[in-house]
Amino acid sequence: MKALLMIGALLLSSPLYAAQLVLDLGANARTWQTEALLKHPEARTIQIAEDVSYKKPMTYRAVPLAALLTGVQPSDHLQAVALDGFAAEMPAAPLLERHGARAWLAIEDPASPWPPLSEGKSSAGPFYLVWTDPQAGPISPEQWPYAVATIKRLPAVAERFPALLPAASLAKDDPVNKGFELFQKHCLACHRLNGAGDAQFGPDLNIPFNPTEYFSGDFLKHYIRDPQGLRRWPQGKMPGFSAAVLPDSELDLLVGYLKHMAGRKQPQ
Known part of the structure; x- marks a missing residue:
């Protein structure tokens, strides 16, 4: 006892x-x-x-x-x-x-x-x-x-995941490369692209389709700003990116990177 x-x-x-x-x-x-x-x-x-x-x-x-x-x-x-x-x-x-x-x-x-x-x-x-x-x-x-x-x-993202890299022919200060930097900061925590990345959270953003291929006009930008305002469902986990977090100029660069990568799909 x-x-x-x-x-x-x-x-x-x-x-x-x-x-x-x-x-x-x-x-x-x-x-x-x-x-x-x-x-x-x-x-x-x-x-x-x-x-x-x-x-x-x-x-x-x-x-x-x-x-x-x-x-x-x-x-x-x-x-x-x-x-x-x-x-x-x-x-x-x-x-x-x-x-x-x-x-x-x-x-x-x-x-x-x-x-x-x-x-x-x-x-x-x-x-x-x-x-x-x-x-x-x-x-x-x-x-x-x-x-x-x-x-x-x-090691840095570019070294670990070359499938994320924009075309090597682009200048270092090309807007697409700046968009790649923003992708690493804002998107890579949840998403992969071309199967590359460590996140297990959200869908791949290039395979089988890039969002720039199925969001017309400015709808992709609207979605990034307010996901639940465009496609509402209870299990939605993506946060909205306000202009304070992602200014319009940076949002344009991010979408530019995604458009560029739509032409650089990697075989799975």
């Missing part, structure tokens, strides 16, 4: 769950547990005025992401992979900043869980990449991945 009471006491005093975050950074690889992150010497309580996922002010216990990225250089490239297959491609430099737009790893405390993102859904935990002063970046919504499971150091 005494042994059973001791086991019960241990269960009551232990966390409700033990989540872990894998940092695959090469020689500095490490796995962090929730409890250790909550006790990290740089952990602090932060206020997020306009949380991208919750659409309201939020308060988190968080650690500056730079404090966890041991050995990472500003020229490196990182990928944050979520539990649902969302794979955010991010240059390391903004994540290492200690001033201006600053990246934080928010940690969900099992003793004080975060609210669900919406009815029937889970929270943004156990780990969520959030930003203070994101307007100083500027930081896009895709740079706020939630339910993060792994952060990896990887």
